Amino acid sequence: MQIRTNLGLCSWPLRVLRLRIGHLSTGADVSNTDSFIQEVSEEVRRDRLFGLIRKYGWIAIAGVVVIVGGAAYREYVKAQRTAAAQSFGSSVLAALEQDDAQARVSALDTVQAPNGATAAIVAMILFDSFFCLMIPLL
Numbered sequence: 856m857q858i859r860t861n862l863g864l865c866s867w868p869l870r871v872l873r874l875r876i877g878h879l880s881t882g883a884d885v886s887n888t889d890s891f892i893q894e895v896s897e898e899v900r901r902d903r904l905f906g907l908i909r910k911y912g913w914i915a916i917a918g919v920v921v922i923v924g925g926a927a928y929r930e931y932v933k934a935q936r937t938a939a940a941q942s943f944g945s946s947v948l949a950a951l952e953q954d955d956a957q958a959r960v961s962a963l964d965t966v967q968a969p970n971g972a973t974a975a976i977v978a979m980i981l982f983d984s985f986f987c988l989m990i991p992l993l
Contacts, residue, residue, distance in 0.1 A: 939969045947977065960984045 943966070950962035963981050968974035 943967075943969055943973055947980070951980070956984060956987050 946966045947963070950959060950966055953959040953962050960981065963977060963984060966977050968977050
């Protein structure tokens with residue numbers, strides 16, 4: 856398809872039109888059966904892909920929800936353990952800051968140990984405090 860530009864002064868719009876239409880005629884012809892078959896094949900593949908996404912997409916979404924939920928739960932548990940450890944440490948330090956040994960022992964008796972390892976730490980500190988109470992008596 857050729858556009859003639861022999862119209863004189865008004866030929867510039869036709870040149871622009873020829874430039875815009877020219878890129879259509881430079882490639883493969885639309886009536887070419889191979890390109891038509893290729894386009895149809897691509898559309899069929901795209902339809903199959905969207906069908907699989909529609910059918911199995913919920914599995915991917917559920918996986919993402921499980922991963923995000925698991926990470927959130929893990930961070931929650933981690934924050935709870937950190938808060939419990941900080942509370943325990945603060946109460947032990949407050950008890951150890953007592954100047955009088957008897958007051959220190961009574962303050963350590965009120966410390967709540969959240970698990971067995973911290974209970975062992977409190978027991979060792981209490982043993983040391985009792986030992987310090989007994990030394991002046993010996």
